[in-house]
Amino acid sequence: MSESLIPEWPYPRPDQPPVPRPGEAAHTVSVWLVPKFSMLTLFCLLEPLRVANRFGRELFAWQLLSADGDAVVASNGVRIDVDAALGEAEAGELLMVISSYEAEATVTAADRAVLRQAAAHGARVGGLDTAPFILARAGLLEQQRVALHWESVPAFREEFPHIAVSEARFEFADRRLTGSGGAAGIDMMLQWIEHDYGPALANAVGRQLVHQRVSDEEAREAASARAMDNLPRVVVRALAIMEAHLDQALPIPEICRLVGQSQRQLTRLFTAAFGETPKQCYLGMRLDQARCILADSRCRVTEAALACGFTQLAHFSRAYQARFGEPPSRTAERGTTERGPTERGPT
Structure with missing residues (x-):
C-alpha cells in the first residue's frame, strides 16, 4: 500500500481500538503458544498491531492457538485462554510460534506437520525466542538466516551447523520470520507495518509505544558498553x-x-x-x-x-x-x- 494512503495523524483515535476477528482485517496473524512461552514476547508481538488499528481501520486481526485448544500456562505461571487448536484453525497470512523454556517438550510430529502445511499453502511462518528450534526441526529454515534468543545460539549451532545464525535481533525474510523474543517482536512488527504501509504509520506506532527503533549494531554496542563499563x-x-x-x-x-x-x-x-x-x-x-x-x-x-x-x-x-x-x-x-x-x- 502506498505510504500516502496512511495519514500522519498526530494522535490515535480516542475511542476503543478495533480488535477485528480473523478474516475481517487486512491481515490475520495466528500465534501458536507453546507451554512455558514468554508472555513479554507475546505482548511485544501483538501490541504494535493493536496500536496500528487505532490509526484508522482494521489492519490486523489475530488469534491465539495451542496444540490442543486448551489454555496455555506461560513461563510466569499465568494461564492464557486461546481461540482454537493449532490443527483446527486456518493459519492466516502469518503463523508465529512463541516458545521459551523446554521448547520441544510438548511438540509432536503432527504439530510440525501443521507448520509445514501452512508454509506449503503460502503462509508466512515465523518463530520467536526458542521457537526457531521447532521450525528447524520441521525443516522450515533451510537456506535461511535465523535469529533466536542469545542463550540458545550455542545449542542451535551445534544441532544445525548448516543453518546460518544471525547476530541480528530478528530476521524478516519473505516467507520466514525469526527473532530473539522480547522487544525484538516490536521491531519485527514495526518493520512489517513499514513494509506494507510505509514509515509514517510505523513511526507513529513506535511513538505510541514509546519505543525507539535502533539498528542491531547500535543495540549490540549499547549492550556491550553497559556490560563492560x-x-x-x-x-x-x-x-x-x-x-x-x-x-x-x-x-x-x-x-x-x-x-x-x-x-x-x-x-x-x-x-x-x-x-x-x-x-x-x-x-x-x-x-x-x-x-x-x-x-x-x-x-x-x-x-x-x-x-x-x-x-x-x-x-x-x-x-x-x-x-x-x-x-x-x-x-x-x-x-x-x-x-x-x-x-x-x-x-
Missing part, C-alpha cells in the same frame, strides 16, 4: 579471549600472556570484579555453554562436553553437578522427549 580493560580483553575459546580451553598462563598481565595481577582483578579467579570464571563460562547446548539441542552429554573443551567426561560431570545441582544427563532429558534411550549421554 565498570570493568578494567585487561579483564574485558581476557573475557573476550575466553569467550572465543570455549570449545578448546586455553591455559590461564597463555591468557595472561595474550593480555600482557601477570597471573597474580589478573587473578586479583578477576577476584575484585567477580569474586572468582580467572580459572573459576573460565570454567563457569564453559559449563554455562554446555548447559545451553544440553537444554536446547539433541546433543549427547559427551558431545556437549567436547564442544565446550572438556576431554574428561568424569571431570565435566562433577563440575556440572557442582554448578547446577544436577547431572548433565538430567538437563539433556528435559525438553527432548523424542529422543530414544540410546541417544542419551552418560551421567
